[in-house]
Amino acid sequence: MATKRKLPDNPNSELVDFLHELADYEKNVSRLIHKYNAYRKAASSIAKIDHKIETIKDIKGIEGIGKKIEAKIEQYLSTGKIKKLETNRGDETGAAINQMTRIMGIGPAHANKLVHQEKIKSIDELRSHPKRDQLLNKTQQLGLKYLEEFEQKILRDEMKQMETILLREINAIDDQLKAEIVGSYRRGAAASSDIDVLVTHPTATILPSLLHKIVDTLTKKVHFITDTISIGDSKFMGVCQMNASKLHRRIDIRVFPSEQYYCALLYFTGNDLLNRQMRIVAQEQGYKLNEYSIQKVGSTGVLSKPLPVTSEKDVFDYLQMDYKEPNQRNM
Amino acid sequence: MPLINFRNILSCSSEDRIHCAENLLKPEQYKKWLSSKGSDEHITCIIEFEKSSLISSIDIGNDGSAFIELFVSRSSSSKTNDWTLLLPATLLMTPNESRSNINRNQVKLLKSSDLNSICLNEKWDRLKIICEQKFNRLNQFGLCFIKLYSPSSLADETNQSELLKKSSIIIDNDNDDDETGKEQRKIGSFFAKKQAEKNLKPSEPSASVQIRALSSVADELLSRKSMDDNEIQTLLKKDVKNTPNRLSKRRMSDELESSINENEIKRSKTQDKTKIMKNIVFVLSGFQNPLRSELRNKATTMGAIYNDDWDETCTHLICAFPNTPKFTQVKQTRKGFIVNKQWILDCYKQNQLLSEKNYELKGSNNNSNIIKKDKPNRISEKNPTKIMNFDDDNEEEEENEEYHLSKDVTRKTPIKKKMLTFDDDDDDEPVVSKNIKQKPQTKKKITTFDDDDDENEDSIVPKKITTSDNDDVYNAETDEDEPETNKKIFELANFFHGKHFYAFNDDFNDNTLRDIRRIIYAYDGILEKQTTSDVQYAITNRLWNQEFEKISKTNPEIKFLSLDWLQDCHDENKFVPCQPYLIVP
Numbered sequence: 001m002a003t004k005r006k007l008p009d010n011p012n013s014e015l016v017d018f019l020h021e022l023a024d025y026e027k028n029v030s031r032l033i034h035k036y037n038a039y040r041k042a043a044s045s046i047a048k049i050d051h052k053i054e055t056i057k058d059i060k061g062i063e064g065i066g067k068k069i070e071a072k073i074e075q076y077l078s079t080g081k082i083k084k085l086e087t088n089r090g091d092e093t094g095a096a097i098n099q100m101t102r103i104m105g106i107g108p109a110h111a112n113k114l115v116h117q118e119k120i121k122s123i124d125e126l127r128s129h130p131k132r133d134q135l136l137n138k139t140q141q142l143g144l145k146y147l148e149e150f151e152q153k154i155l156r157d158e159m160k161q162m163e164t165i166l167l168r169e170i171n172a173i174d175d176q177l178k179a180e181i182v183g184s185y186r187r188g189a190a191a192s193s194d195i196d197v198l199v200t201h202p203t204a205t206i207l208p209s210l211l212h213k214i215v216d217t218l219t220k221k222v223h224f225i226t227d228t229i230s231i232g233d234s235k236f237m238g239v240c241q242m243n244a245s246k247l248h249r250r251i252d253i254r255v256f257p258s259e260q261y262y263c264a265l266l267y268f269t270g271n272d273l274l275n276r277q278m279r280i281v282a283q284e285q286g287y288k289l290n291e292y293s294i295q296k297v298g299s300t301g302v303l304s305k306p307l308p309v310t311s312e313k314d315v316f317d318y319l320q321m322d323y324k325e326p327n328q329r330n331m
Numbered sequence: 332m333p334l335i336n337f338r339n340i341l342s343c344s345s346e347d348r349i350h351c352a353e354n355l356l357k358p359e360q361y362k363k364w365l366s367s368k369g370s371d372e373h374i375t376c377i378i379e380f381e382k383s384s385l386i387s388s389i390d391i392g393n394d395g396s397a398f399i400e401l402f403v404s405r406s407s408s409s410k411t412n413d414w415t416l417l418l419p420a421t422l423l424m425t426p427n428e429s430r431s432n433i434n435r436n437q438v439k440l441l442k443s444s445d446l447n448s449i450c451l452n453e454k455w456d457r458l459k460i461i462c463e464q465k466f467n468r469l470n471q472f473g474l475c476f477i478k479l480y481s482p483s484s485l486a487d488e489t490n491q492s493e494l495l496k497k498s499s500i501i502i503d504n505d506n507d508d509d510e511t512g513k514e515q516r517k518i519g520s521f522f523a524k525k526q527a528e529k530n531l532k533p534s535e536p537s538a539s540v541q542i543r544a545l546s547s548v549a550d551e552l553l554s555r556k557s558m559d560d561n562e563i564q565t566l567l568k569k570d571v572k573n574t575p576n577r578l579s580k581r582r583m584s585d586e587l588e589s590s591i592n593e594n595e596i597k598r599s600k601t602q603d604k605t606k607i608m609k610n611i612v613f614v615l616s617g618f619q620n621p622l623r624s625e626l627r628n629k630a631t632t633m634g635a636i637y638n639d640d641w642d643e644t645c646t647h648l649i650c651a652f653p654n655t656p657k658f659t660q661v662k663q664t665r666k667g668f669i670v671n672k673q674w675i676l677d678c679y680k681q682n683q684l685l686s687e688k689n690y691e692l693k694g695s696n697n698n699s700n701i702i703k704k705d706k707p708n709r710i711s712e713k714n715p716t717k718i719m720n721f722d723d724d725n726e727e728e729e730e731n732e733e734y735h736l737s738k739d740v741t742r743k744t745p746i747k748k749k750m751l752t753f754d755d756d757d758d759d760e761p762v763v764s765k766n767i768k769q770k771p772q773t774k775k776k777i778t779t780f781d782d783d784d785d786e787n788e789d790s791i792v793p794k795k796i797t798t799s800d801n802d803d804v805y806n807a808e809t810d811e812d813e814p815e816t817n818k819k820i821f822e823l824a825n826f827f828h829g830k831h832f833y834a835f836n837d838d839f840n841d842n843t844l845r846d847i848r849r850i851i852y853a854y855d856g857i858l859e860k861q862t863t864s865d866v867q868y869a870i871t872n873r874l875w876n877q878e879f880e881k882i883s884k885t886n887p888e889i890k891f892l893s894l895d896w897l898q899d900c901h902d903e904n905k906f907v908p909c910q911p912y913l914i915v916p
Contacts, residue, residue, distance in 0.1 A: 285465075296420040298400050299373075299461055304420035317426035320466065 011052040015073065018082055019043035022072075025085075028101050028108040029094040042069045053077070096121045104143030104150060104250070106136075123147065139229050142239060149247040153191035162242055162249075165224055166197060169217050174210065177201050178261070182268040188327035194250035195240065196268055204257035208233035211255045225251065260292045262309045267291035269312075273331035274324070281319045294318055332480040334358070335384045341377040341457065345370040347471055352376045355460075358476040363394045365473035372465035374473065379406070383454040386417065387482040389441040392475035393423040395432070396462035399474075403455035414459055417450045429466035434656055436475055440619075443482075607684050608635035610852070612644050612860055616658055617651030618672065626672050629679040636860065641667075643836035643844060644860030649675060650692050658692070666841060826906040827856030831865040834858065838872045839894070847894070850901045868892055868909070875916045891915075 010016060023039030026032045041064035046053070049062075056074045059065055065073070076082050088094050093115050099122060100111035114120045120129060126144065129135065136144060143150070154162075163181050170179045180186065183196040201210055215236050218224040226248060227239040236253040256264045267275055268291065282289035286297045293306035294315055309315055316323045343352035347365040354362035355378060366374045383405070391399060399421050402414035418441065428434045443451055458479065464472040613635050615623055626649060627637050638645050641661050648661045648669045661667055674690035834847045847870055851858045859866050862882050869882070869891050879891050896912035 296398055296422070298416070298420040300402075300414075300416055302416050302419045304398075304422065307422055308425065314425070314427075317466075320426070 010047055012046050012049060015053065015076060016043045016047050018076060018085060019046070019069075022082070022085060022088070024098075025088045025094060028111060029088070029091070029097045031108050031112060038064070038066070038069065092121065099123055100126070102151070103140060103147055105139035106143065110140075142227055142229060146239060146248045150194075150250055152247055153193060154195070154247075154249055156185070156190050156192075158242065158246065159185045159192055159195070162195060162224075162240070165222060165242065166195075166218070169222055169224070170199065170214055173213050173217060174201065176203075177210065177214075180265065182265060183270065186269045186326045187271065187329050189330075194252070197251065197253045198261065198264055198268055199253060199255045200258050200261040201255070202258055207255040207257065211236060211253065214253060256292075259306065259309065262312050263289070263293050263315060264291050266312045266315055269326055269329060271329055271331055274329045277331065278315075278319060278321070281321060285319055287318060289315065289319075332388065332483050335386065335479040335481055336381040337458075338379045338381045341379050342375070343377070344373070344375040346374075346376075347473075350471070350473065355474065355477060358478045361392070361476055363473055363475045365394065365471040366462075366464075368471060369468075370471075372468070373461055373463050375462075376460045378458045378460070380456045380458070380479075383456040384479075384481045385452075385454055386446070386450065386479050387443050388480045389418065389446070390476070390478040390480075391423070391439045391441065392477070393435065393437050393439065394475040395424070395429075395435045395467075395470055395472035396464050396474065397422065397424045397426070397429050397466055397472075398463040399423055400461040400463075402459040402461075403450055404457045404459070405454075406456050415450055415455075416447050417455075417458070418446055420463075421445075424464075424466075426466040429464060432467060432470055436654060438617075438652070604632060604682060605634045607678060607682065608633040610858070611635040611646050612638050613647040613649055614638050614641050614645050614657060614661075615649050617655040618649075622672070626675050630675050633675075633679060638860075642860075643841075644858075647674075647687070653692055664841065666845070823853055823855075824904055825855035826900070827851060827854035829855075829857075830867055831857045831859055831863075832868045832870065833860075833862050833866040834870040835873070838870075843894070847897060850897055854900070862886065862889070864888075870894055870897055871914060873914075875914055879914070880916070 019039050020043055023036045023043065026039065027036035045062050045064040046059065049058070051058075053059055053073075054077075056070065056077060059070070059073060072082050072084065096115045097108070097111045100106050100114050100120075101108060102123070106114075114126065114135065118129070118131075118135065120126050123144070126132065126135075132144075133141070159181065163185075166181070167179055170177050177199060178201070179197055179199045181195060182198050183194070184192045185195075199207075199211070199214065201207055211233070212231070215225060215228070215231060215238070218240070219226075219228075224242065225238050225240045229237040229239070231237070234255050236251075238251055239248050240251040241248045254264070254268070266278075279289050282294065287307075288295045288297055288303060294309060295306055296304035298304065307318060313323045337356045337358075339356065340352045343364075345366045346352045347367055350363045350365035352364045354360070355364050355376065364376065386403070389401070393399075399418070400416075401418035403417045404414050421439065421441075423437065423439060424434060458477075460474065460477065462473060464470075608630055611630070611634070613630055615626060615637075618626060630649075631637055635647075641648065641657055641664070645661075646667050648657060648667060649672055650658050650669055651672065652658075658669060661669055668687045669692045670687050670690040671692050674685065674687060677690075678685050832851045834844060834851075836844060839847065848858055857865075862869060864886050866886060866889055869879075869889055870893075871879075871891055872894055873879075875891070883889055883891075890909055891914040892909055892912045893914060896907060896909055899907045899912075
């Protein structure tokens with residue numbers, strides 16, 4: 001979900017990208033999270049500047065840029081390159097670690113361990129590693145197994161077909177069940193990276209059992225779900241495949257009681273920038289908004305009970321924002 | 332639960348010149364506090380109590396605010412701004428309601444579980460109210476009233492339980508009933524009083540309240556073997572002053588009546604529960620869960636159909652108190668019954684359809700004439716022998732009523748004199764009919780009362796009501812109940828038996844629709860509220876159109892007929908062949 005975004009028309013986008021790359025290196029390879037944060041902060045400060053930075057004077061006094069980062073920017077401005085970045089890019093271990101983090105369920109720590117302790121230098125090495133099953137847990141093994149497939153986008157056409165199957169099977173279980181595919185698909189995107197399904201039912205108490213029933217049906221009856229990563233009372237994570245000729249896809253199914261459904265629908269439809277913007281507006285207007293509810297913040301900071309919400313529009317109404325159709329939510 | 336009295340307003344951030352914050356001090360007056368025009372989106376008001384009190388529940392009558400927050404403090408506190416949260420921000424109106432300025436006057440009843448538990452065990456003497464309305468900056472906003480209650484003191488509790496014990500000897504006490512009754516009393520008290528206030532005209536004392544008070548005293552008397560004058564006096568006063576009590580007593584007496592009065596039982600044939608309310612389409616207004624669902628379930632169990640909103644098909648509005656938006660809406664349509672929830676509960680308990688008369692809501696009596704005309708809605712089940720005049724009251728009973736009525740009225744006159752200062756709404760109809768219903772024991776009660784009461788009264792007893800304004804009311808009422816001219820009974824044919832009808836509501840005006848309903852019900856037809864697949868005959872005044880086409884696709888059996896057909900069926904008193912009246916493409 002958290003793919004980094006940059007404003008497309010930023011005059012300094014190249015510099016911002018450099019800073020993000022440096023940041024990621026610090027996070028994944030050196031595992032210095034504070035350096036990572038420092039680069040990110042600098043990047044976002046520069047992203048706010050609306051003119052092209054020509055000389056180092058342009059960024060004097062900007063928040064989040066200290067001496068060291070300033071020096072790197074100066075280097076970039078004068079040579080068009082950053083030495084550290086070049087070194088990083090040439091660093092074999094660094095590249096290997098970055099490779100490992102592509103796998104679902106492997107973060108920088110685990111990637112470092114694999115590269116440094118086990119001396120694994122590539123995905124292929126990991127795949128053929130004799131101790132593979134001990135090195136990776138179930139999720140990571142699935143991530144490794146389907147790595148390339150998961151990285152393929154799902155075209156809207158295929159999403160539509162999967163939606164048909166999902167809704168048909170879910171409605172057959174209980175006609176009071178309501179389900180929707182959220183995420184970029186709901187926003188009208190031409191291609192999506194995974195499938196995110198929200199489900200609700202008027203009777204909140206039977207939701208966990210309904211979730212299990214849905215997963216059971218989709219696994220055994222229509223063989224849509226191929227693997228289960230995890231399943232609890234409110235969330236299923238797994239892998240699905242529409243038919244043998246199609247790729248394996250990541251699928252999440254979440255159930256929400258009806259009073260939380262529309263806040264969840266709004267949140268999981270996104271996009272993340274709209275969510276962030278709405279949370280900021282909520283804060284300004286004296287509300288607290290999250291994926292479960294919207295609450296009024298009282299004059300002493302005490303939260304009200306969740307406010308009644310019967311549609312996504314209700315949330316916009318509380319925040320006095322104009323309603324945005326899902327396809328207008330690509331900020 | 333005693334009401335906490337307010338002493339004065341300590342501060343107020345914004346108030347209207349007329350609707351000032353001072354109005355909140357006397358919640359019985361129901362004068363509102365509104366922000367001044369163009370005020371901030373928050374308005375604050377600090378009220379001081381007469382004495383330091385525990386707070387256990389709160390009633391809030393909204394007037395256009397979206398949110399409310401309440402804080403409490405003590406004047407003895409050393410810090411100046413030492414407010415403790417009593418009620419976290421609470422929604423009174425949604426953004427949509429606020430923007431369109433609808434449902435401004437909803438009432439919120441808050442129990443101790445809704446309040447900050449830290450506050451409950453301490454005494455407080457100041458209340459800070461913060462109202463917020465930022466969805467609509469054009470309208471003034473504020474509160475209609477706010478009432479704080481202390482927990483019942485120990486003495487009160489014993490009193491209450493005693494009373495309960497006593498009443499349970501006589502009536503089969505129903506627990507959930509009691510629960511719902513409490514709520515009714517609470518809500519009812521405010522609106523009934525408000526109504527009373529509105530109708531207060533010094534020159535026109537209404538007898539109804541006294542009669543009601545008297546009969547409830549009589550009820551009380553029935554339950555106690557002996558009682559001295561003082562007790563009666565206090566009881567009487569309490570009853571007149573205290574509408575909630577009155578309501579509960581009334582309910583008690585209704586129950587009493589059902590258990591005692593044999594005639595009543597004889598009249599009511601116990602029916603199959605699922606058919607008691609067949610053909611009744613009801614709407615609920617002003618009830619919150621769990622009461623709301625209880626009422627809905629009970630009514631639907633009895634065969635009634637629940638509707639979210641009032642439309643042409645609805646026959647009954649079950650209303651918690653007057654002044655709800657639906658109440659106003661239904662009143663304006665001048666159709667259908669507006670009754671309190673006790674009607675459903677009693678019908679359910681007694682397993683029979685009871686007359687709405689005793690349950691009509693305060694303030695709805697203006698409609699009573701019109702309402703009455705709607706009665707044939709149910710005629711088919713209530714009375715197997717159908718009476719042409721569409722009045723389902725039994726003849727014999729009417730005569731009885733007349734007899735008792737005159738007795739009752741005579742008997743009650745003295746009390747009217749005595750309590751001239753008390754007044755109530757002009758809701759006479761239910762009272763009268765109540766007395767009618769009470770028959771034997773009403774008489775008995777009165778006698779008891781007279782015996783126990785002071786001589787003052789005896790001196791006035793001989794005086795007949797002749798000049799009283801109320802005379803007219805009674806006459807009018809009697810006329811309604813006993814249409815002498817229509818006493819002839821016709822056996823109605825049931826040529827519509829088992830046939831399902833639908834009338835396109837938009838095609839006809841209300842009067843015509845009412846006639847359509849009457850005719851259909853009169854001849855034992857079933858009027859559906861939607862074009863379901865059961866519908867065989869749809870009454871319209873339009874030519875063939877797309878809507879008909881659509882309907883006939885899903886229901887090929889349906890026949891679209893002009894109103895003339897129904898009229899001719901009625902005129903010829905038989906099932907006239909439809910062919911000439913068919914509306915076809």
